Amino acid sequence: MVYNCDVGDDIGQIKNAIEYAFGKADIILITGGLGPTDDDLTRNGIAQFLNVKLEYHSEIEEKIKKFFAARNYPMPEKNKVQAYLPAGTGEIENSLGTAPGIFYKNGKKIIAAFPGVPSEMKQMFDESVLPKLKEISSSDFLIVRKVRCIGTGESTIVEMLGDSMNRDRNPLINCTVDHGIITLHIVAKAKDKKNAETMAAKDIEKLSGLLGSLVYGLDEQSLAEVVGQKLLEKKKTLALAESCTGGLIAKIITDVPGSSGYFTYGWVTYSNEAKISELGVEKSLIEQFGAVSAEAARAMAAGARKKANSNYAIAATGIAGPQGGSEKKPVGLVYISIASDKGVDTEKFLFGPRNRDFIRLRTCQNALNLLRLKLGG
Amino acid sequence: MVYNCDVGDDIGQIKNAIEYAFGKADIILITGGLGPTDDDLTRNGIAQFLNVKLEYHSEIEEKIKKFFAARNYPMPEKNKVQAYLPAGTGEIENSLGTAPGIFYKNGKKIIAAFPGVPSEMKQMFDESVLPKLKEISSSDFLIVRKVRCIGTGESTIVEMLGDSMNRDRNPLINCTVDHGIITLHIVAKAKDKKNAETMAAKDIEKLSGLLGSLVYGLDEQSLAEVVGQKLLEKKKTLALAESCTGGLIAKIITDVPGSSGYFTYGWVTYSNEAKISELGVEKSLIEQFGAVSAEAARAMAAGARKKANSNYAIAATGIAGPQGGSEKKPVGLVYISIASDKGVDTEKFLFGPRNRDFIRLRTCQNALNLLRLKLGG
Numbered sequence: 001m002v003y004n005c006d007v008g009d010d011i012g013q014i015k016n017a018i019e020y021a022f023g024k025a026d027i028i029l030i031t032g033g034l035g036p037t038d039d040d041l042t043r044n045g046i047a048q049f050l051n052v053k054l055e056y057h058s059e060i061e062e063k064i065k066k067f068f069a070a071r072n073y074p075m076p077e078k079n080k081v082q083a084y085l086p087a088g089t090g091e092i093e094n095s096l097g098t099a100p101g102i103f104y105k106n107g108k109k110i111i112a113a114f115p116g117v118p119s120e121m122k123q124m125f126d127e128s129v130l131p132k133l134k135e136i137s138s139s140d141f142l143i144v145r146k147v148r149c150i151g152t153g154e155s156t157i158v159e160m161l162g163d164s165m166n167r168d169r170n171p172l173i174n175c176t177v178d179h180g181i182i183t184l185h186i187v188a189k190a191k192d193k194k195n196a197e198t199m200a201a202k203d204i205e206k207l208s209g210l211l212g213s214l215v216y217g218l219d220e221q222s223l224a225e226v227v228g229q230k231l232l233e234k235k236k237t238l239a240l241a242e243s244c245t246g247g248l249i250a251k252i253i254t255d256v257p258g259s260s261g262y263f264t265y266g267w268v269t270y271s272n273e274a275k276i277s278e279l280g281v282e283k284s285l286i287e288q289f290g291a292v293s294a295e296a297a298r299a300m301a302a303g304a305r306k307k308a309n310s311n312y313a314i315a316a317t318g319i320a321g322p323q324g325g326s327e328k329k330p331v332g333l334v335y336i337s338i339a340s341d342k343g344v345d346t347e348k349f350l351f352g353p354r355n356r357d358f359i360r361l362r363t364c365q366n367a368l369n370l371l372r373l374k375l376g377g
Numbered sequence: 378m379v380y381n382c383d384v385g386d387d388i389g390q391i392k393n394a395i396e397y398a399f400g401k402a403d404i405i406l407i408t409g410g411l412g413p414t415d416d417d418l419t420r421n422g423i424a425q426f427l428n429v430k431l432e433y434h435s436e437i438e439e440k441i442k443k444f445f446a447a448r449n450y451p452m453p454e455k456n457k458v459q460a461y462l463p464a465g466t467g468e469i470e471n472s473l474g475t476a477p478g479i480f481y482k483n484g485k486k487i488i489a490a491f492p493g494v495p496s497e498m499k500q501m502f503d504e505s506v507l508p509k510l511k512e513i514s515s516s517d518f519l520i521v522r523k524v525r526c527i528g529t530g531e532s533t534i535v536e537m538l539g540d541s542m543n544r545d546r547n548p549l550i551n552c553t554v555d556h557g558i559i560t561l562h563i564v565a566k567a568k569d570k571k572n573a574e575t576m577a578a579k580d581i582e583k584l585s586g587l588l589g590s591l592v593y594g595l596d597e598q599s600l601a602e603v604v605g606q607k608l609l610e611k612k613k614t615l616a617l618a619e620s621c622t623g624g625l626i627a628k629i630i631t632d633v634p635g636s637s638g639y640f641t642y643g644w645v646t647y648s649n650e651a652k653i654s655e656l657g658v659e660k661s662l663i664e665q666f667g668a669v670s671a672e673a674a675r676a677m678a679a680g681a682r683k684k685a686n687s688n689y690a691i692a693a694t695g696i697a698g699p700q701g702g703s704e705k706k707p708v709g710l711v712y713i714s715i716a717s718d719k720g721v722d723t724e725k726f727l728f729g730p731r732n733r734d735f736i737r738l739r740t741c742q743n744a745l746n747l748l749r750l751k752l753g754g
Contacts, residue, residue, distance in 0.1 A: 246631025247631060
């Protein structure tokens with residue numbers, strides 16, 4: 001159970017929130033309010049709750065000074081406050097920023113406070129706090145594995161699963177949806193880790209059998225990672241020709257470390273001139289069919305593959321909106337082409353009427369999925 | 378105060394959570410658990426809390442059927458459950474998906490349940506629930522305005538503000554940081570809207586005077602929007618040549634509707650071959666200085682501007698990691714060049730040691746900020 005109290009500027013409220021949470025739960029995680037400014041009062045709130053004073057730690061000030069020195073910058077006077085911790089608490093080391101976290105343990109009760117910056121919070125939690133929480137967790141062992149699917153709707157997937165989602169089943173199977181990615185969470189409970197793992201692994205096999213190629217990956221695998229792995233394994237290269245997605249497919253492909261092993265050339269041909277001069281799309285083709293057409297998508301993909309001398313090329317052209325739609329070509333109309341040594345395949349999609357972000361992201365995911373299916377098992 | 382209970386698969390826990398929240402607050406917002414699958418139990422939890430039955434609404438089933446029909450797809454039997462609402466509650470219309478929300482009002486007490494899909498939740502809250510909440514809100518009028526800054530650290534900005542951040546001041550000024558963007562939140566409280574607005578507007582003027590060109594925009598303005606507006610006003614065009622950012626700058630530029638008015642050509646030259654063949658970077662230059670060098674950044678920007686025949690071009694080359702760093706060229710080393718009719722300016726940045734996402738995003742923001750400063754007021 002998560003108790004979250006938005007109390008940015010009031011020490012008393014922070015104290016009350018901790019007090020309440022302490023009565024309900026063993027582990028209290030606090031985020032934010034550890035910065036150097038006057039509205040950063042988590043230190044004070046914890047001290048008031050524990051009924052202790054703040055204590056100065058010279059070794060923490062040294063670390064903060066070093067952080068600034070590495071950036072050729074003297075430590076501002078304001079940051080000195082970050083070297084104070086409530087008496088009886090310890091520091092959670094923060095290698096990414098100036099704000100140290102605060103750790104307090106008394107028997108089974110734990111308070112851990114992190115800076116609000118997501119990247120710092122996440123690293124500090126994973127490195128310093130998660131191992132401590134695992135030590136004190138309950139005797140039942142819980143394993144959560146995820147089966148990631150794309151290509152149809154949640155209802156269809158659930159129907160394909162039959163009675164596997166019964167609420168009294170162990171492993172329990174839950175389902176979440178995020179931008180076309182359907183994730184099945186397999187929650188296996190057993191007396192020991194090995195049994196829980198075996199139960200979850202069996203369910204992965206079962207669900208994968210039922211869902212076939214709708215399953216693209218497991219656990220935290222992204223579609224771009226899976227596609228990248230396949231390209232690497234098969235020693236194939238990829239080029240991209242993007243119009244409506246405006247660089248988003250390239251961004252998602254290059255989110256993956258090591259993507260330079262297969263991704264070589266990308267064009268964001270946002271103007272017709274760019275499609276013509278960079279990808280060799282015929283001007284007459286655009287005049288006849290328009291830049292948003294199956295013909296343009298096909299020519300973009302073929303042009304990109306040829307110019308990059310790559311094995312595959314993806315092209316996407318469409319109307320991301322909110323402006324630019326018409327009755328014949330509404331917002332959300334998108335053409336995706338995949339060029340390979342076997343020619344160019346083109347699919348038409350209607351993602352609208354939805355907002356720009358939605359249409360662009362769905363275009364990317366469908367483009368990657370088409371390439372995944374083409375690359376095979 | 379936000380009370381949040383992660384209770385996906387237990388009706389009783391949902392009921393208890395609502396009961397607890399009802400005792401503490403007037404307005405209870407619930408997200409998730411309205412889908413068609415067996416783990417979607419928010420409907421049942423609310424019904425149990427209100428001690429009523431679920432009632433079938435044929436008009437809701439009709440809407441769900443229409444939603445599927447528009448996608449050339451029959452409604453799966455599973456989705457019928459979404460046509461049920463707890464007796465005495467109303468529907469919150471969902472134009473983006475199949476799950477209707479649930480609205481309950483009794484005197485000052487409100488329960489509103491939304492599907493967990495962020496885009497649906499947000500639109501339903503803004504359109505249907507926010508207006509109702511505003512009607513019943515307290516007599517003090519609160520205006521929140523935001524001043525968005527980039528170019529230095531939080532501590533420096535706070536020092537420049539002097540005593541403006543005192544906790545007993547009205548407007549109250551709070552400060553948050555997100556990936557190098559420092560946001561000052563001006564919270565003005567007054568008996569009526571006009572006074573609160575005037576107080577906030579005066580503070581915007583005051584802060585802008587103190588911070589000068591560190592302020593890039595107000596309220597929800599993104600850096601890409603501000604840069605785009607300047608380009609549009611000045612009727613200038615922009616081309617992009619990206620290496621380490623891999624399409625992220627283009628993505629952020631094209632997140633803005635209407636960006637085709639100034640953004641024309643983008644290259645994601647992820648391989649050396651692409652830098653040479655597409656941007657005309659000399660092979661010998663890469664051999665002498667490397668692809669991550671001031672020289673390469675400069676040649677990429679000049680090449681992109683020339684080939685796109687644009688007024689400005691941004692180039693970024695660097696080491697996003699986690700692999701590829703060396704002692705001389707560590708992970709986080711990035712060069713950004715801006716080409717204009719006045720030549721090419723290049724800056725060197727050291728964003729490491731940080732993760733790939735951080736380095737890429739900071740590169741984008743600094744690139745956009747350099748262009749913003751070049752474009753002037």
